[in-house]
Structures are given as structure tokens and as C-alpha cells.
Amino acid sequence: MAIDTGRRTALLGFGSLALGATALAGSPVGAATSERLVPQGAGVLSQLAARLQTAPRRRDSKALPMIDSHPDFWDDIALKEVIAYRGARKQVWDNTDIAGPWLNLMRNSVNAQIFAFGHEDFLAVSATHGTAHFALFDQTTWDKYKLAALAGAEFKTNTLMVAKAAPAAFSDYEDSKSVFGPVGNTIPALQERGVVFLACHNAIWELTAKLRDRGNNPDHLSHEAVAAELTNHLIDGIGLTPGVAATIPELQQAGFHYVK
Numbered sequence: 001m002a003i004d005t006g007r008r009t010a011l012l013g014f015g016s017l018a019l020g021a022t023a024l025a026g027s028p029v030g031a032a033t034s035e036r037l038v039p040q041g042a043g044v045l046s047q048l049a050a051r052l053q054t055a056p057r058r059r060d061s062k063a064l065p066m067i068d069s070h071p072d073f074w075d076d077i078a079l080k081e082v083i084a085y086r087g088a089r090k091q092v093w094d095n096t097d098i099a100g101p102w103l104n105l106m107r108n109s110v111n112a113q114i115f116a117f118g119h120e121d122f123l124a125v126s127a128t129h130g131t132a133h134f135a136l137f138d139q140t141t142w143d144k145y146k147l148a149a150l151a152g153a154e155f156k157t158n159t160l161m162v163a164k165a166a167p168a169a170f171s172d173y174e175d176s177k178s179v180f181g182p183v184g185n186t187i188p189a190l191q192e193r194g195v196v197f198l199a200c201h202n203a204i205w206e207l208t209a210k211l212r213d214r215g216n217n218p219d220h221l222s223h224e225a226v227a228a229e230l231t232n233h234l235i236d237g238i239g240l241t242p243g244v245a246a247t248i249p250e251l252q253q254a255g256f257h258y259v260k
Contacts, residue, residue, distance in 0.1 A: 039120035096130030
């Protein structure tokens with residue numbers, strides 16, 4: 001078995017604060033939108049975003065092992081930046097169910113922390129695995145590997161990766177039709193507000209096994225190669241970990257509050 005240990009540097013920040021996860025991101029308009037959705041006093045959060053923007057990323061693997069045993073296999077530098085976040089309020093969400101209220105709960109938490117308690121540098125992190133992890137793959141992967149059949153009747157496509165609200169300003173926080181309301185329950189909308197989404201190599205490996213067992217392997221690739229392809233098709237702004245269940249205690253040890 002040949003495992004690719006090469007590494008490509010790409011600016012794929014952990015949220016659209018760092019690079020951008022929506023169609024607007026990467027453009028001057030997108031950058032301005034992100035700035036408007038983050039409190040002006042969120043200096044520590046903005047500093048984190050700037051460091052994440054320059055962190056090297058890996059999205060060109062040809063094959064990956066079952067167990068990641070070297071930092072080159074995941075987004076190590078960026079992950080360390082998140083773990084070392086200096087903001088006083090930080091929360092890690094253990095998200096496993098794509099059909100559950102996970103995005104809504106994170107949005108509500110961000111809203112209350114910022115607007116009710118005044119913690120402008122609040123950081124929410126999604127430790128994503130289980131079926132919730134399907135939402136971290138692009139639509140090309142959903143189509144090729146028929147992920148809708150595994151995601152449940154509610155998801156014919158990956159609607160959670162599609163922004164549903166028009167660009168808003170920070171002053172629109174009482175507008176229920178803005179990203180601060182229920183239409184903001186998408187990954188791009190939350191990324192625009194600084195939420196970090198972490199992917200799980202173990203979840204990818206286990207999904208690969210399920211796909212191959214179901215005959216969903218159109219290119220007849222090895223387990224290692226399918227795992228690499230899935231990893232390469234994580235949507236913009238996602239951070240890869242060697243395993244979310246193992247990463248959660250690293251975050252807790254660094255002061256992140258755990259929520260399930």
C-alpha cells in the first residue's frame with residue numbers, strides 16, 4: 001500500500017473569516033461581508049482568522065492510511081491555532097446527526113454570547129462526525145457516492161452547505177430573515193460569523209468502508225484512495241483532524257466547554 005505523504009499549501013481558512021465559504025468569499029465584497037458580521041471588538045477572533053488564513057492545508061492526497069500517525073495527514077498547524085485560541089469564551093459542539101438541530105443550536109449560542117452576554121470574541125467549534133459529517137462534503141461527492149441515500153429522507157442534496165440568506169450587516173441582528181435568524185442555519189452562514197467546523201479522518205475512513213460495502217465505488221478505488229478523495233472534497237473552510245473524538249479532549253484541556 002502506497003500512502004501519499006506529500007503536502008500542498010493552500011489558503012483554505014477554517015471559516016470564511018479566514019478565507020470564505022460562500023460564493024462571495026475571496027472577493028472584496030465577500031471580505032467586507034465577513035467583517036460586517038463579526039463584532040468590531042472581536043480582535044482576538046480576527047487575529048485567529050488571520051493566522052488560519054496562512055496555515056498550510058492538505059487537499060491533494062492520493063491515498064490515506066486507516067490511522068493518521070503523522071501531522072502531515074491532517075491540518076495540524078491550523079488545528080493547533082484553534083486549540084490555542086486565547087479568547088475567554090470558547091465552546092466545542094459534539095455534532096453527530098445531520099438531521100438534528102446542531103446548526104440552530106450553535107447559531108443561538110453565538111447570538112446569546114455576543115448580544116446578551118457581550119462576549120464578542122466568542123468562538124464556537126463544531127467537532128463533526130457521524131451523519132453530520134456528510135454536510136462537510138461538496139455536492140460533487142454527494143452525487144458520486146450517493147450520500148443522500150445515507151443522509152435520510154430530509155436531504156436529497158447537501159442543503160447545509162448552501163447559504164440561504166442575503167449578505168447582512170452586524171446591525172441586522174434583530175432581523176429574523178438575516179443570517180442571525182433561522183435562515184442562518186447553514187455552514188457558510190455560520191462560517192461568516194466565525195464558527196469553525198472540524199472534520200474527522202476516522203469518520204471519513206468509516207464512511208469509505210460503508211460506501212465500498214454498498215457497492216458505491218464507481219472508480220473501483222482502494223479503501224485508502226477513496227478516503228483520500230473524500231478528504232480532498234471537504235467544502236471550503238473545513239479543518240481536518242486525525243479524529244474528532246480524540247480532538248475533543250484536546251480542546252477541553254485548552255479550556256473549551258463541551259456541549260453535546
